[in-house]
Amino acid sequence: MLATKRIRVVRIESIMSSNAVSAAEGVSGAGQPVDFGFSNTYARLPDRFFSRINPKPVAAPRLIKLNVALALQLGLDPQALQSEEGVQILAGNRVARGSEPLAIAYAGHQFGHFVPQLGDGRANLLGEVVARNDLRYDIQLKGSGPTPFSRRGDGRAALGPVLREYLVSEAMAALGVPTTRTLAAVATGEAVLRESALPGAVLTRVAASHLRVGTFEYFAARRDTEGVRVLAAYAMARHYPEAATAERPYRALLEAVVSAQAHLVAQWMLLGFIHGVMNTDNTSISGETIDYGPCAFMEAYDVETVFSSIDSQRRYAYGNQPRIALWNLTRLAEALLPLLEEETGSETAARTAAEEALSTFAPLHDAAQMAGWRRKLGLTTERDGDVGLVQDLLDRMGANRVDMTLFFRRLCDAAAGNEGDVVAGALFAEPAAYDSWAALWRERLAEESSTTEERVAAMKRANPVYIPRNHMVEAALTAATERQDFETFERLLDVVTHPFEERPGGEAYAVPAQPEERVRWTFCGT
Numbered sequence: 001m002l003a004t005k006r007i008r009v010v011r012i013e014s015i016m017s018s019n020a021v022s023a024a025e026g027v028s029g030a031g032q033p034v035d036f037g038f039s040n041t042y043a044r045l046p047d048r049f050f051s052r053i054n055p056k057p058v059a060a061p062r063l064i065k066l067n068v069a070l071a072l073q074l075g076l077d078p079q080a081l082q083s084e085e086g087v088q089i090l091a092g093n094r095v096a097r098g099s100e101p102l103a104i105a106y107a108g109h110q111f112g113h114f115v116p117q118l119g120d121g122r123a124n125l126l127g128e129v130v131a132r133n134d135l136r137y138d139i140q141l142k143g144s145g146p147t148p149f150s151r152r153g154d155g156r157a158a159l160g161p162v163l164r165e166y167l168v169s170e171a172m173a174a175l176g177v178p179t180t181r182t183l184a185a186v187a188t189g190e191a192v193l194r195e196s197a198l199p200g201a202v203l204t205r206v207a208a209s210h211l212r213v214g215t216f217e218y219f220a221a222r223r224d225t226e227g228v229r230v231l232a233a234y235a236m237a238r239h240y241p242e243a244a245t246a247e248r249p250y251r252a253l254l255e256a257v258v259s260a261q262a263h264l265v266a267q268w269m270l271l272g273f274i275h276g277v278m279n280t281d282n283t284s285i286s287g288e289t290i291d292y293g294p295c296a297f298m299e300a301y302d303v304e305t306v307f308s309s310i311d312s313q314r315r316y317a318y319g320n321q322p323r324i325a326l327w328n329l330t331r332l333a334e335a336l337l338p339l340l341e342e343e344t345g346s347e348t349a350a351r352t353a354a355e356e357a358l359s360t361f362a363p364l365h366d367a368a369q370m371a372g373w374r375r376k377l378g379l380t381t382e383r384d385g386d387v388g389l390v391q392d393l394l395d396r397m398g399a400n401r402v403d404m405t406l407f408f409r410r411l412c413d414a415a416a417g418n419e420g421d422v423v424a425g426a427l428f429a430e431p432a433a434y435d436s437w438a439a440l441w442r443e444r445l446a447e448e449s450s451t452t453e454e455r456v457a458a459m460k461r462a463n464p465v466y467i468p469r470n471h472m473v474e475a476a477l478t479a480a481t482e483r484q485d486f487e488t489f490e491r492l493l494d495v496v497t498h499p500f501e502e503r504p505g506g507e508a509y510a511v512p513a514q515p516e517e518r519v520r521w522t523f524c525g526t
């Protein structure tokens with residue numbers, strides 16, 4: 001108790017509620033039609049948190065796609081964003097009124113190795129907006145030119161990876177997974193040099209914030225406890241206000257992030273989503289999926305699935321993701337140790353507090369996953385045998401290389417009547433493996449009180465028809481980059497952003513790749 005008296009939790013609420021913006025006037029002066037209504041808080045943090053830097057203009061900006069629905073949710077005017085001035089802003093050629101562009105400092109463990117300084121090497125936070133839902137969002141340009149954090153990189157992004165992030169992040173949002181969003185993609189009219197010259201693009205990313213585990217590590221690695229303190233207060237004010245008033249705020253913050261990540265990764269697992277680069281700099285404090293690089297959705301169920309060409313150790317395989325999330329959260333706990341020590345009164349007590357907070361991950365994650373599997377199987381009640389029923393199914397799916405998404409959707413038909421069993425079972429190399437499991441499933445369903453109609457409807461809301469399948473994504477990216485054909489991208493985007501709605505003529509989007517279409521590796525594209 002005595003120890004808590006010494007805790008200083010910096011109060012950030014005043015910053016959060018202020019609308020005072022020390023506006024860096026737009027270069028074109030007043031009277032722009034584009035009004036983001038920026039109300040910036042990160043720019044009010046100490047100077048060492050970021051580097052103030054404007055996006056670097058590009059040669060010939062051309063709007064590829066504006067996310068009109070998202071613009072409206074953010075309270076932005078889609079018409080204005082599509083105007084010439086709007087596109088200039090989204091390309092980084094013009095600084096909007098009230099924007100205070102900056103590159104955020106952060107560190108991170110990349111594939112297990114600590115890098116004390118990473119930071120936004122190709123991104124500029126333009127500012128923050130308060131959306132129609134009263135929540136605050138970062139508006140960030142990605143691929144907007146070099147910053148002091150660029151190291152050897154060019155600060156740019158290629159069109160392919162930009163479109164991949166657009167497709168996958170918007171699909172994830174439509175699937176109900178916490179994620180950063182994509183407001184726009186703009187072609188730069190410039191080439192970026194990778195293994196070959198590729199068309200360049202800038203993506204506008206919208207995030208609850210860009211706070212990462214790596215942001216905490218940045219200050220912790222410098223023994224800058226004051227920096228960690230300010231960052232923790234900022235994180236609480238922005239994402240977990242209840243932690244700030246808890247008896248032990250820093251422990252409450254850690255627990256809140258642990259919980260958010262436990263739930264997030266559970267959703268990935270239920271969809272077969274593989275992030276691909278779960279480094280601590282790509283682990284968000286808000287619990288959003290962030291940094292879509294070599295991400296991919298698994299088709300045939302296999303816990304060892306890896307797509308990322310750079311993940312040679314298979315560290316970020318599908319089945320490893322929960323373990324890796326906990327590993328990343330342990331790095332966050334370490335960064336918070338000095339504050340936990342103030343809060344608990346001793347180093348030992350701080351370690352115990354950290355361990356206790358981290359130990360909540362597994363039960364939270366397992367419960368979230370099980371709740372999700374139950375929904376996918378049409379179960380509304382809980383029985384002891386459910387875990388075994390699910391594990392048995394997953395084992396059989398693995399052994400039979402069953403397409404995960406298609407199977408669960410077909411299971412909705414099997415729930416409607418036994419006739420559906422044939423199509424569901426046909427996905428198994430050995431259909432009998434399905435039949436014997438389905439018999440157990442039906443016995444279990446008999447204990448449910450929901451009607452068949454209710455069950456089928458609920459299952460169809462839990463089991464998407466469409467995910468961004470890798471070969472479809474690849475085809476859309478190739479058409480865009482090699483043929484300037486954006487129709488393929490548009491169609492795929494439309495399908496994957498309505499993932500639960502079966503559409504006539506959409507069969508090709510719902511089935512796994514043929515062997516010759518199969519994508520084996522995905523690339524970061526940085």
Ligand code: AMP
Nearest residue numbers: 118119120121122150153154155156526
């Ligand atoms: P990522 O793999 O996108 O999570 O990025 C890891 C780190 O590398 C971050 O600090 C990025 O800002 C930086 N980075 C990635 N690509 C580039 C690039 N083309 N130019 C400069 N920095 C980059």
Ligand code: MG
Nearest residue numbers: 281282290291
């Ligand atoms: Mg990153």
